[in-house]
Protein backbone atom coordinates (compact mmCIF):
# COMPACT_ATOMS: atom_id res chain seq x y z
CA UNK A 1 0.00 0.00 0.00
CA UNK A 2 1.47 3.38 -0.89
CA UNK A 3 0.49 6.49 0.94
CA UNK A 4 1.44 10.15 0.53
CA UNK A 5 3.09 10.76 3.87
CA UNK A 6 1.70 14.21 4.57
CA UNK A 7 -1.78 13.92 3.13
CA UNK A 8 -4.49 14.77 5.64
CA UNK A 9 -7.66 12.83 4.88
CA UNK A 10 -10.98 12.81 6.67
CA UNK A 11 -12.56 10.13 4.52
CA UNK A 12 -10.84 7.01 5.84
CA UNK A 13 -12.92 3.86 5.60
CA UNK A 14 -12.97 0.94 7.97
CA UNK A 15 -11.74 -1.28 5.16
CA UNK A 16 -8.62 0.88 4.78
CA UNK A 17 -8.03 1.13 8.52
CA UNK A 18 -8.48 -2.61 8.96
CA UNK A 19 -5.96 -3.20 6.18
CA UNK A 20 -3.40 -1.06 8.02
CA UNK A 21 -3.91 -3.09 11.21
CA UNK A 22 -3.39 -6.28 9.21
CA UNK A 23 -0.05 -5.26 7.69
CA UNK A 24 3.01 -7.21 8.79
CA UNK A 25 4.33 -5.48 11.91
CA UNK A 26 7.55 -4.25 10.30
CA UNK A 27 5.74 -2.88 7.26
CA UNK A 28 3.28 -1.03 9.48
CA UNK A 29 6.03 0.49 11.60
CA UNK A 30 8.02 1.48 8.53
CA UNK A 31 5.03 3.27 7.06
CA UNK A 32 4.26 4.97 10.37
CA UNK A 33 7.90 6.14 10.62
CA UNK A 34 7.73 7.58 7.11
CA UNK A 35 4.59 9.53 7.96
CA UNK A 36 6.06 10.61 11.28
CA UNK A 37 9.30 11.88 9.76
CA UNK A 38 7.47 13.73 7.00
CA UNK A 39 5.57 15.74 9.60
CA UNK A 40 7.60 15.93 12.80
CA UNK A 41 11.07 15.90 14.26
CA UNK A 42 11.26 12.16 14.90
CA UNK A 43 13.38 12.63 18.03
CA UNK A 44 11.32 15.27 19.81
CA UNK A 45 8.63 14.36 22.31
CA UNK A 46 6.22 16.86 23.76
CA UNK A 47 5.93 16.73 27.54
CA UNK A 48 2.70 17.72 29.25
CA UNK A 49 1.72 17.88 32.87
CA UNK A 50 -1.65 16.95 34.27
CA UNK A 51 -3.26 18.07 37.49
CA UNK A 52 -6.49 16.71 38.88
CA UNK A 53 -8.47 19.76 40.01
CA UNK A 54 -11.42 17.74 41.31
CA UNK A 55 -11.14 14.08 42.15
CA UNK A 56 -13.55 11.18 42.49
CA UNK A 57 -17.30 10.81 43.11
CA UNK A 58 -18.01 11.14 39.39
CA UNK A 59 -21.65 10.32 38.52
CA UNK A 60 -20.60 8.60 35.27
CA UNK A 61 -20.14 4.82 35.22
CA UNK A 62 -17.07 4.40 32.98
CA UNK A 63 -16.15 0.80 33.77
CA UNK A 64 -12.41 1.45 33.79
CA UNK A 65 -12.29 4.50 36.02
CA UNK A 66 -11.11 4.78 39.62
CA UNK A 67 -13.01 8.05 39.93
CA UNK A 68 -16.48 6.76 39.15
CA UNK A 69 -18.81 6.97 42.12
CA UNK A 70 -20.39 3.69 40.97
CA UNK A 71 -17.45 1.55 42.13
CA UNK A 72 -15.62 1.12 45.40
CA UNK A 73 -12.00 1.71 44.46
CA UNK A 74 -10.80 3.13 47.77
CA UNK A 75 -10.14 6.50 46.18
CA UNK A 76 -9.90 9.61 48.38
CA UNK A 77 -12.25 12.21 46.98
CA UNK A 78 -11.29 15.85 46.71
CA UNK A 79 -13.38 18.93 46.06
CA UNK A 80 -12.46 21.48 43.44
CA UNK A 81 -8.98 22.74 44.26
CA UNK A 82 -8.42 26.35 45.21
CA UNK A 83 -7.35 28.56 42.32
CA UNK A 84 -4.13 29.50 44.10
CA UNK A 85 -3.16 25.84 44.50
CA UNK A 86 -3.69 25.20 40.81
CA UNK A 87 -1.57 28.22 39.89
CA UNK A 88 1.24 27.05 42.19
CA UNK A 89 1.23 23.65 40.52
CA UNK A 90 1.25 25.25 37.08
CA UNK A 91 4.28 27.33 38.06
CA UNK A 92 6.03 24.17 39.25
CA UNK A 93 5.28 22.48 35.97
CA UNK A 94 6.58 25.48 34.00
CA UNK A 95 9.79 25.46 35.97
CA UNK A 96 10.26 21.80 35.07
CA UNK A 97 10.01 22.53 31.36
CA UNK A 98 6.36 21.70 30.69
CA UNK A 99 4.87 23.86 27.96
CA UNK A 100 1.28 22.83 28.47
CA UNK A 101 -0.68 22.41 31.68
CA UNK A 102 -3.70 20.12 31.68
CA UNK A 103 -6.38 20.32 34.36
CA UNK A 104 -8.88 17.49 34.81
CA UNK A 105 -12.09 17.32 36.84
CA UNK A 106 -14.15 14.19 37.46
CA UNK A 107 -17.47 15.63 36.38
CA UNK A 108 -20.26 14.59 34.03
CA UNK A 109 -20.23 18.25 33.03
CA UNK A 110 -19.28 21.44 34.88
CA UNK A 111 -21.95 22.93 37.13
CA UNK A 112 -22.77 26.56 36.69
CA UNK A 113 -21.50 27.41 40.16
CA UNK A 114 -18.10 25.91 39.32
CA UNK A 115 -17.65 27.79 36.07
CA UNK A 116 -16.30 31.08 37.52
CA UNK A 117 -13.54 29.16 39.34
CA UNK A 118 -12.66 27.09 36.31
CA UNK A 119 -12.55 30.16 34.07
CA UNK A 120 -10.29 31.97 36.52
CA UNK A 121 -7.94 28.97 36.62
CA UNK A 122 -7.65 29.17 32.84
CA UNK A 123 -6.92 32.88 32.92
CA UNK A 124 -4.29 32.63 35.62
CA UNK A 125 -2.50 29.57 34.21
CA UNK A 126 -2.52 31.17 30.78
CA UNK A 127 -1.00 34.32 32.28
CA UNK A 128 2.01 32.22 33.31
CA UNK A 129 2.73 31.69 29.63
CA UNK A 130 1.60 28.09 29.56
CA UNK A 131 -0.72 26.52 27.06
CA UNK A 132 -3.87 25.45 28.85
CA UNK A 133 -5.90 22.28 28.52
CA UNK A 134 -8.93 21.11 30.46
CA UNK A 135 -11.07 18.03 30.69
CA UNK A 136 -14.33 18.67 32.52
CA UNK A 137 -16.81 16.30 30.88
CA UNK A 138 -19.57 17.29 28.51
CA UNK A 139 -19.98 20.97 27.61
CA UNK A 140 -22.88 22.91 26.21
CA UNK A 141 -22.23 25.56 23.59
CA UNK A 142 -22.26 28.40 26.08
CA UNK A 143 -19.72 26.73 28.37
CA UNK A 144 -17.44 25.98 25.44
CA UNK A 145 -17.64 29.61 24.32
CA UNK A 146 -16.81 30.94 27.79
CA UNK A 147 -13.84 28.61 28.19
CA UNK A 148 -12.50 29.67 24.81
CA UNK A 149 -12.95 33.32 25.71
CA UNK A 150 -11.04 32.81 28.97
CA UNK A 151 -8.10 31.54 26.91
CA UNK A 152 -8.42 27.77 27.06
CA UNK A 153 -6.28 26.36 24.25
CA UNK A 154 -7.21 22.66 24.32
CA UNK A 155 -10.15 20.62 25.49
CA UNK A 156 -9.75 16.89 26.14
CA UNK A 157 -12.73 14.66 25.52
CA UNK A 158 -12.03 11.04 24.63
CA UNK A 159 -14.17 8.76 22.51
CA UNK A 160 -12.76 5.83 24.49
CA UNK A 161 -13.71 2.98 22.11
CA UNK A 162 -15.76 2.17 19.02
CA UNK A 163 -19.43 3.24 18.74
CA UNK A 164 -20.50 -0.45 18.89
CA UNK A 165 -18.53 -1.21 22.03
CA UNK A 166 -19.36 2.03 23.84
CA UNK A 167 -22.42 0.91 25.80
CA UNK A 168 -20.50 -2.02 27.23
CA UNK A 169 -18.08 0.46 28.78
CA UNK A 170 -20.30 3.42 29.70
CA UNK A 171 -24.08 3.56 30.04
CA UNK A 172 -24.60 7.03 31.51
CA UNK A 173 -24.00 8.86 28.22
CA UNK A 174 -23.93 8.07 24.52
CA UNK A 175 -21.32 8.19 21.80
CA UNK A 176 -23.31 10.97 20.20
CA UNK A 177 -23.03 12.99 23.44
CA UNK A 178 -19.25 12.79 23.05
CA UNK A 179 -19.32 13.78 19.39
CA UNK A 180 -21.62 16.71 20.22
CA UNK A 181 -19.23 18.08 22.84
CA UNK A 182 -16.30 17.71 20.44
CA UNK A 183 -18.26 19.71 17.85
CA UNK A 184 -18.98 22.46 20.39
CA UNK A 185 -15.30 22.64 21.34
CA UNK A 186 -14.31 22.94 17.67
CA UNK A 187 -17.01 25.52 17.01
CA UNK A 188 -15.77 27.61 19.92
CA UNK A 189 -12.33 27.68 18.32
CA UNK A 190 -10.47 25.53 20.83
CA UNK A 191 -8.10 22.78 19.85
CA UNK A 192 -9.34 19.26 20.37
CA UNK A 193 -7.59 16.52 22.31
CA UNK A 194 -9.45 13.24 21.74
CA UNK A 195 -8.39 9.63 21.77
CA UNK A 196 -9.28 6.41 23.46
CA UNK A 197 -8.35 3.49 25.65
CA UNK A 198 -6.95 0.20 24.44
CA UNK A 199 -7.27 -3.05 26.37
CA UNK A 200 -10.89 -2.65 27.54
CA UNK A 201 -11.65 -6.18 26.35
CA UNK A 202 -12.53 -4.77 22.95
CA UNK A 203 -11.92 -6.58 19.65
CA UNK A 204 -9.52 -5.42 16.96
CA UNK A 205 -12.56 -4.31 15.02
CA UNK A 206 -13.37 -1.97 17.91
CA UNK A 207 -9.88 -0.50 17.68
CA UNK A 208 -10.44 -0.09 13.95
CA UNK A 209 -13.76 1.62 14.75
CA UNK A 210 -12.27 3.98 17.34
CA UNK A 211 -9.43 5.17 15.10
CA UNK A 212 -11.75 5.50 12.11
CA UNK A 213 -14.11 7.70 14.14
CA UNK A 214 -11.22 9.96 15.18
CA UNK A 215 -9.87 10.12 11.63
CA UNK A 216 -13.19 11.11 10.06
CA UNK A 217 -13.94 13.96 12.43
CA UNK A 218 -14.33 17.20 10.44
CA UNK A 219 -10.83 18.13 11.64
CA UNK A 220 -8.40 15.67 13.15
CA UNK A 221 -7.85 16.20 16.86
CA UNK A 222 -4.70 18.22 17.50
CA UNK A 223 -3.73 15.68 20.15
CA UNK A 224 -4.69 12.01 20.14
CA UNK A 225 -4.09 10.32 23.51
CA UNK A 226 -3.87 6.55 23.22
CA UNK A 227 -4.26 5.10 26.69
CA UNK A 228 -3.56 1.55 27.73
CA UNK A 229 -6.06 0.38 30.30
CA UNK A 230 -4.77 0.57 33.85
CA UNK A 231 -6.68 -2.13 35.66
CA UNK A 232 -8.16 -0.66 38.81
CA UNK A 233 -9.30 -3.15 41.46
CA UNK A 234 -12.95 -2.55 42.27
CA UNK A 235 -13.91 -1.52 38.74
CA UNK A 236 -15.70 -3.93 36.38
CA UNK A 237 -12.57 -4.02 34.20
CA UNK A 238 -10.24 -4.67 37.12
CA UNK A 239 -9.29 -8.13 35.90
CA UNK A 240 -9.89 -7.97 32.16
CA UNK A 241 -7.50 -10.04 30.05
CA UNK A 242 -4.21 -8.42 29.04
CA UNK A 243 -3.85 -7.11 25.52
CA UNK A 244 -0.97 -8.26 23.31
CA UNK A 245 1.53 -5.39 23.65
CA UNK A 246 2.24 -5.46 19.90
CA UNK A 247 -1.42 -4.72 19.31
CA UNK A 248 -0.96 -1.55 21.35
CA UNK A 249 2.02 -0.56 19.19
CA UNK A 250 -0.02 -1.29 16.07
CA UNK A 251 -2.74 1.03 17.36
CA UNK A 252 -0.22 3.84 17.84
CA UNK A 253 1.20 3.26 14.35
CA UNK A 254 -2.21 3.27 12.68
CA UNK A 255 -3.17 6.45 14.56
CA UNK A 256 0.03 8.09 13.30
CA UNK A 257 -0.72 7.14 9.69
CA UNK A 258 -4.38 8.19 9.81
CA UNK A 259 -3.76 11.51 11.54
CA UNK A 260 -0.33 12.55 10.22
CA UNK A 261 -0.21 16.03 11.74
CA UNK A 262 -1.69 15.23 15.15
CA UNK A 263 0.36 14.76 18.29
CA UNK A 264 -0.10 11.11 19.27
CA UNK A 265 0.16 10.87 23.02
CA UNK A 266 1.31 7.89 24.98
CA UNK A 267 -0.85 8.43 28.02
CA UNK A 268 -2.17 6.32 30.86
CA UNK A 269 -0.70 2.86 31.19
CA UNK A 270 2.90 3.80 30.52
CA UNK A 271 3.87 2.53 33.99
CA UNK A 272 2.86 -0.95 32.95
CA UNK A 273 5.04 -0.82 29.83
CA UNK A 274 8.68 -1.77 29.88
CA UNK A 275 11.19 0.55 28.23
CA UNK A 276 11.45 -1.54 25.07
CA UNK A 277 7.70 -1.26 24.52
CA UNK A 278 7.76 2.49 25.11
CA UNK A 279 10.63 2.78 22.62
CA UNK A 280 8.56 0.86 20.06
CA UNK A 281 5.66 3.25 20.66
CA UNK A 282 7.93 6.25 19.97
CA UNK A 283 9.14 4.50 16.84
CA UNK A 284 5.52 3.90 15.80
CA UNK A 285 4.88 7.64 15.95
CA UNK A 286 3.98 8.56 19.52
CA UNK A 287 5.42 12.02 20.14
CA UNK A 288 3.84 13.23 23.34
CA UNK A 289 3.75 11.99 26.91
CA UNK A 290 2.45 12.97 30.27
CA UNK A 291 4.90 12.88 33.06
CA UNK A 292 4.22 13.06 36.73
CA UNK A 293 5.00 11.79 40.14
CA UNK A 294 2.95 9.38 42.21
CA UNK A 295 -0.59 9.30 40.98
CA UNK A 296 -3.65 8.57 42.97
CA UNK A 297 -4.36 4.93 42.36
CA UNK A 298 -2.03 4.41 39.45
CA UNK A 299 1.52 5.54 38.91
CA UNK A 300 3.20 7.10 35.95
CA UNK A 301 6.84 6.16 35.36
CA UNK A 302 9.05 7.99 37.77
CA UNK A 303 10.41 11.23 36.43
CA UNK A 304 14.00 10.08 36.69
CA UNK A 305 13.24 6.93 34.70
CA UNK A 306 11.71 9.08 31.95
CA UNK A 307 14.72 11.34 31.85
CA UNK A 308 17.06 8.37 31.54
CA UNK A 309 14.91 6.74 28.88
CA UNK A 310 14.94 9.95 26.81
CA UNK A 311 18.71 10.09 27.14
CA UNK A 312 19.20 6.47 26.11
CA UNK A 313 16.95 6.90 23.08
CA UNK A 314 18.39 10.28 22.07
CA UNK A 315 14.99 11.91 22.46
CA UNK A 316 14.53 15.47 23.56
CA UNK A 317 11.50 17.21 25.01
CA UNK A 318 9.75 19.47 22.58
CA UNK A 319 9.72 22.93 24.10
CA UNK A 320 9.58 25.16 21.04
CA UNK A 321 5.88 25.80 21.19
CA UNK A 322 6.40 26.97 24.74
CA UNK A 323 5.20 30.29 24.81
CA UNK A 324 3.29 33.20 23.39
CA UNK A 325 3.70 35.50 26.32
CA UNK A 326 5.41 38.78 27.21
CA UNK A 327 8.13 36.77 28.94
CA UNK A 328 8.09 34.16 26.19
CA UNK A 329 11.71 34.43 25.10
CA UNK A 330 13.01 34.17 28.62
CA UNK A 331 10.72 31.27 29.42
CA UNK A 332 11.70 29.50 26.25
CA UNK A 333 15.40 29.93 27.00
CA UNK A 334 14.79 28.63 30.49
CA UNK A 335 12.85 25.63 29.20
CA UNK A 336 15.58 24.86 26.65
CA UNK A 337 18.24 25.05 29.34
CA UNK A 338 16.22 22.73 31.52
CA UNK A 339 15.72 20.40 28.62
CA UNK A 340 19.45 20.32 27.97
CA UNK A 341 20.10 19.59 31.62
CA UNK A 342 17.51 16.84 31.88
CA UNK A 343 13.99 18.01 31.70
CA UNK A 344 12.79 17.79 35.23
CA UNK A 345 13.86 17.34 38.76
CA UNK A 346 12.37 14.21 40.28
CA UNK A 347 12.72 15.59 43.78
CA UNK A 348 10.57 18.57 43.07
CA UNK A 349 7.17 17.03 43.68
CA UNK A 350 8.01 14.56 46.37
CA UNK A 351 5.21 14.12 48.84
CA UNK A 352 2.69 15.95 46.73
CA UNK A 353 -0.32 13.78 46.05
CA UNK A 354 -1.65 16.00 43.30
CA UNK A 355 -0.50 14.39 40.10
CA UNK A 356 -3.18 12.23 38.63
CA UNK A 357 -3.71 9.87 35.83
CA UNK A 358 -4.36 11.08 32.32
CA UNK A 359 -7.36 8.92 31.79
CA UNK A 360 -10.12 11.20 32.98
CA UNK A 361 -13.10 12.29 30.96
Ligand code: SF4
Pocket residue numbers: 058059060061062065066067068069105106107108137359360361
Ligand atom coordinates in the same frame (compact mmCIF):
# COMPACT_ATOMS: atom_id res chain seq x y z
S1 SF4 B 1 -13.57 8.64 33.01
FE1 SF4 B 1 -14.21 10.72 33.52
S2 SF4 B 1 -16.41 10.74 33.18
FE2 SF4 B 1 -15.80 8.57 33.36
S3 SF4 B 1 -16.08 8.07 35.54
FE3 SF4 B 1 -13.95 8.69 35.24
S4 SF4 B 1 -13.91 10.88 35.74
FE4 SF4 B 1 -16.05 10.32 35.37
